[in-house]
Every structure is written in structure tokens, then in C-alpha cells.
Amino acid sequence: MFHILIADDDKNTRLLLKTVLEEGKYVVYTAENGADALQVIDHEHIDLVVLDIMMPKMDGYELTELLRQNNNNLPILMVSAKQLPSDRRKGFLVGIDDYMTKPIDEVEMLLRIKALLRRAQIVSERRITVGDVVLDYDALTVTKNGEVMELPQKEFMLLYKLLSYPGKIFTRIQLMDEIWGAESDTGWETVTVHIGRLRKRFELWEEFSIESVRGLGYKAVKKV
Numbered sequence: 001m002f003h004i005l006i007a008d009d010d011k012n013t014r015l016l017l018k019t020v021l022e023e024g025k026y027v028v029y030t031a032e033n034g035a036d037a038l039q040v041i042d043h044e045h046i047d048l049v050v051l052d053i054m055m056p057k058m059d060g061y062e063l064t065e066l067l068r069q070n071n072n073n074l075p076i077l078m079v080s081a082k083q084l085p086s087d088r089r090k091g092f093l094v095g096i097d098d099y100m101t102k103p104i105d106e107v108e109m110l111l112r113i114k115a116l117l118r119r120a121q122i123v124s125e126r127r128i129t130v131g132d133v134v135l136d137y138d139a140l141t142v143t144k145n146g147e148v149m150e151l152p153q154k155e156f157m158l159l160y161k162l163l164s165y166p167g168k169i170f171t172r173i174q175l176m177d178e179i180w181g182a183e184s185d186t187g188w189e190t191v192t193v194h195i196g197r198l199r200k201r202f203e204l205w206e207e208f209s210i211e212s213v214r215g216l217g218y219k220a221v222k223k224v
Helices: 011-023 034-043 060-069 085-094 106-125 153-164 172-180 189-201
Strands: 003-007 027-031 048-051 076-080 098-101 127-130 133-136 141-144 147-150 208-213 217-222
Touching: 003 011, 003 034, 011 027, 011 106, 027 034, 034 048, 034 060, 048 060, 048 106, 060 076, 060 085, 076 085, 076 106, 085 098, 098 106, 127 153, 133 153, 141 153, 153 172, 153 189, 153 208, 153 217, 172 189, 172 217, 189 208
Parallel strands: 003 027, 003 048, 048 076, 076 098
Antiparallel strands: 127 133, 133 141, 141 147, 208 217
């Protein structure tokens, strides 16, 4: 069973979310603030965190940033009454994986959690399967029906990132920072060049495609 931590300073919210998640067959831990949540993470196995923003001692942004600075890739779903786009953007910038606003749709929350856990499992296994296609992170290979294609490292990492989150739009800057590193002197145009190479390699493959989203960036689309 998956273990989920709820961090929220409102007692009623904690109780509601705990009830919903336990009905969804999850093991649930709770914390009143970010500092207490950090203690739980340090002492218990946690698979995912449902996190509020406004909490005493350590808020949701601070906790997320601290976890990411320590290379903790625990999936984080931020659930907050804050509805401004700037609040969402700040959450994603510090490292959350998804964002919902209160009052929540309980069924939607369970679906989002299921998706986040599935993606996290893909990352831990370091393999992605799309129909007959298998991406092997350790070997930098793409295999289809027994035929193995070894890609240059950056091309593979770019494709792996996009297919880890099918349908999610990534900006060129996001992909640049993720694959080449924030300190890289390479321009974001490099992302466009690598996307073009990937499209040419896989243009006849029916399992997936890489699509441009005008004015935003790129996304992978699974077709099987």
C-alpha cells in the first residue's frame, strides 16, 4: 500500500483528506505544518505528500524547496485556497508536481494522486513502456519489437522526460534547465534542434508523437 502524508494546519481539512484517502486504500500520516511534515518524512516511508501553502513554522513553498534542494523527488500535490496564477507558478518553480485549489473535488484529487504515483513508479523503475516501445534510462536505448536504437544522451533524456509526463506541456526553458542544467551557457534554441531530431527519428512510429504547443513549448502524446 502507498503511504501518503497530509500537511495542513487546518484540523478539519486534515480529517477530511485523511478520510478520503483512507477510503481510497492509502495509509495516511498527518502533520500540522511543514516542520512537522519534515519529521514524518525523515522517520517514515512516504510515497507522496499532499501539501497546503499557508502553514506556521514552515510553509508549503519552504518545505518543497528544502526537499528539492536535498534531491528528494517525492511527488508533491499542493492543495491550497490560493487561486492566483502567481501562486501556482511559484509552487511549480519551487518543485511541486501538481496543484489543486480548495474546495477540492475528492474524486479528481484521487485521480491526480494515482497519476502522480504512477509517474513516480516510472521514474524509480527507470523504464517507460508505450505499446511495443520501451525506453531504458540506464542504457539510453529505445527498443521496439526487438530492434534497439541507442540515442545520444541529451536526445534520450529529452524524450524520456516528455514521455514520463504525456500530455504535459514543458517550456523550452524548463527543458533546458532540466536536461542541460540551469548553469549551462547553451541557448534554448538547442532544445528546438533536439526536438527536431527526435521528430525525424520517430516520425513513422505510431506509438507516440512530440507536438508543439504554440507560444508555450512541447508535449508528448501517447497514441496507444
